Amino acid sequence: MSENTTQTDTEPTGTPSGEDTPTQRDTNRSQKPTSKAFKEFMASHWAPSQPPEYTRDEVADHAAQRRRRVSEEFRGQRVVVPAGPLKVRSNDTDYRFRPHSAFAHLTGLGVDHEPDAVLILEPVDEGTGDDGGHHEATLYFKPMAGRDTEEFYASARHGEFWIGPRPVLEEFRTRLGLRTKDIDEFEPAVTKDAGATQIRLLRNSSPQVDALIDSARSQAGVELESAVEADGKVTEFLSELRLVKDPWEIEQMRSSVAATQAGFEDVIRALPRAVGTERGERIVEGAFFARARLEGNDLGYDTIAASGNNATILHWIRNNARIEPGELLLLDAGIEVDSLYTCDITRTIPVSGTYSPVQRRIYEAVLAAQNAAMSIVRPGVKFRELHATAVRVLAEHLDEWGLLPVSLDEALSPEGQHHRRWMPHGTSHHLGLDVHDCAQAKRELYLDGELEPGMIFTIEPGLYFKKEDLAVPEEYRGIGVRIEDDILVTEDGGENLSAAVPREPDDVEAWVQRLLG
Structure with a gap:
């Protein structure tokens, strides 16, 4: 990288005793001349700039x-x-x-x-x-x-x-x-x-x-x-002011989703290089970042490329582990387009192309919770109801599997909440210029607010069974699943902006197998 300081090569480089000072050492990489001849020459013999024609931005x-x-x-x-x-x-x-x-x-x-x-x-x-x-x-x-x-x-x-x-x-x-x-x-x-x-x-x-x-x-x-x-x-x-997006903002979000879908497909194509490789998660991270820089400004947030038990760590961004055959890869990523708007999508992908029976069981439970929350999206619904709807479905599955230490009703009560051991985060957050957009809004307009046309937010339930979790059978341990999509509230319901990214388990398997050839 070129030097970027302004000391000149004609300036003294040491004290009278022959020792340089810390201030001088701060600029000891510069060798820029400052002679009058240099300055005059640098200011001359440049082709005239052609004045560009500016037009009003959309x-x-x-x-x-x-x-x-x-x-x-x-x-x-x-x-x-x-x-x-x-x-x-x-x-x-x-x-x-x-x-x-x-x-x-x-x-x-x-x-x-x-x-x-x-x-x-x-x-x-x-x-x-x-x-x-x-x-x-x-x-x-x-x-x-x-x-x-x-x-x-x-x-x-x-x-x-x-x-x-x-x-x-x-x-x-x-x-x-x-x-x-x-x-x-x-x-x-x-x-x-x-x-x-x-x-x-x-x-x-x-x-x-x-x-x-x-x-x-x-x-x-x-x-x-x-x-x-x-x-x-x-x-x-x-x-x-950003809770409800205008038409221009909505189009920016669509662009971010399209670029992010391309990035997810790049990741799948990179899986043969990543699986069984030291720091294979970095190969995943790098594949997505290359797409972000190609089609946008940057990442909307640090990519979560979590394989195996790392998928049970909610914000795993070290991305320094091996990816083993048969594991799931939880990929949570979004591309920030040049306007600085970002989407936020998560898919949990079988790196070998198919889900195991227990992986599919957990995946389908999370998908059912997401579908339930999506089904109630319409103007007038309280934002907090999205979360309540999703976690109830998760609790019902956990109860069906015999994992809850109490009855379903007791777990769902405010005094219980045992099911939240495996889903401790919120189900939704607003999206836009920030991945967690509108975070400084008043509670009554955000969490307690009603959905309005033009709002865009995530729906992202998950289940996370850590390998050290002795409260679940061994077959569940080390499996983390999250499915996340970006939802636009319309006049009469909701539109899944990221619907083109496969999420049904059969569709995900076919998607992976097709891209892997």
């Missing part, structure tokens, strides 16, 4: 409607939504940038746009703002510097020579329908009249912006504790 109108709802909620208040900064991975290398989901939702920006950018909704006279609202929205970010600037070749984080072309102000202005300004103008814009104008900040996205606004509040005599508490209302509202 998402722009949807993002404007989302901002309009924010404007209605926070009239007279300055709303500040940072994208967040780059995050250091190791020493002087950064992770690939992903903006805060609320920022992506309100701007329409995906992929890797834009580190340190901030969206401000500035209050104006009621009804005189954007789209007849009460705010004017401006996106502040660092535009690309010209090739005649030192930043072009000297900045490893922002220079075009290092990271390629970046947007200019006009690009986002046209594509997103947003006012755009240089980030250098951000500080006075966000801190002005801090005592007279209520500032509502999406906290914990950018520590630098948090500190800047808190400092401005303190200097203006604003009571900081109450202001910070009020900031939580922004986080809560922006999370709730």
Whole structure:
């Protein structure tokens, strides 16, 4: 990897005593010249850039409607939504940038746009703002510097020579329908009249912006504790704003599902290389990741590639074990497309192409629970009923198998819950820009809320019998099964967005056998 520091080879490399300092050692890989001749030559002899023709993004109108709802909620208040900064991975290398989901939702920006950018909704006279609202929205970010600037070749984080072309102000202005300004103008814009104008900040996205606004509040005599508490209302509202997806978002979810299905098929084709191999789970993980980078931005979350007893570990992401013939592979994975929307699908696959009788028995019980929960999806049903319906079916199977230490009614009672030993997690969560989307929404709108058309969530029951579990017969031990699909609430029911990924046991076996040839 190329050096990415800015010390020059003409600078001193040691102290008068001949010893270098820690500060100098931090930059001891750089050999960039700084002579006047070099700078003049670097700034010249570049072909003129052809100005691109920008068109308005399809998402722009949807993002404007989302901002309009924010404007209605926070009239007279300055709303500040940072994208967040780059995050250091190791020493002087950064992770690939992903903006805060609320920022992506309100701007329409995906992929890797834009580190340190901030969206401000500035209050104006009621009804005189954007789209007849009460705010004017401006996106502040660092535009690309010209090739005649030192930043072009000297900045490893922002220079075009290092990271390629970046947007200019006009690009986002046209594509997103947003006012755009240089980030250098951000500080006075966000801190002005801090005592007279209520500032509502999406906290914990950018520590630098948090500190800047808190400092401005303190200097203006604003009571900081109450202001910070009020900031939580922004986080809560922006999370709730995503509970119901608009048509553009639904299409993004469909794209994620299609890409993820292709990734699952890549995994099955890779099974001959993975089975019987040290760290075979890594082969599975790698096959899916290759598809994610080919068709999307990244993984929606760390892939769970759990074979054998690892499938009983709910969030197994080490993926460092062998896969043995005859085992099940629990694959829980989703591809985050370029718009940053992700699906979340799980299939439990027989790596040798067929389920054993006990594997099939457990699989069919989980499938029955999932089907029961799917059957009640319709507007007006309480979200929590999905879970209650699924776990009741699981409890009935466990009772039929003689595994419950008490009666079925006692197990299902609030004082019992013995069946939850083998299904300790929730059955559903919302999906979208985050794999566990809308997590900051109020309980009465999430867990206690009613289903509405446009909501998208998982239904993912499972049974997990650990190999060390002495409460079950030996034949069950070391088997974990989860089946997870992504459900869209429609006007009169629900649509399984991931229905094309086989889940009936006969269909799964045929799917595996076909792809293995």
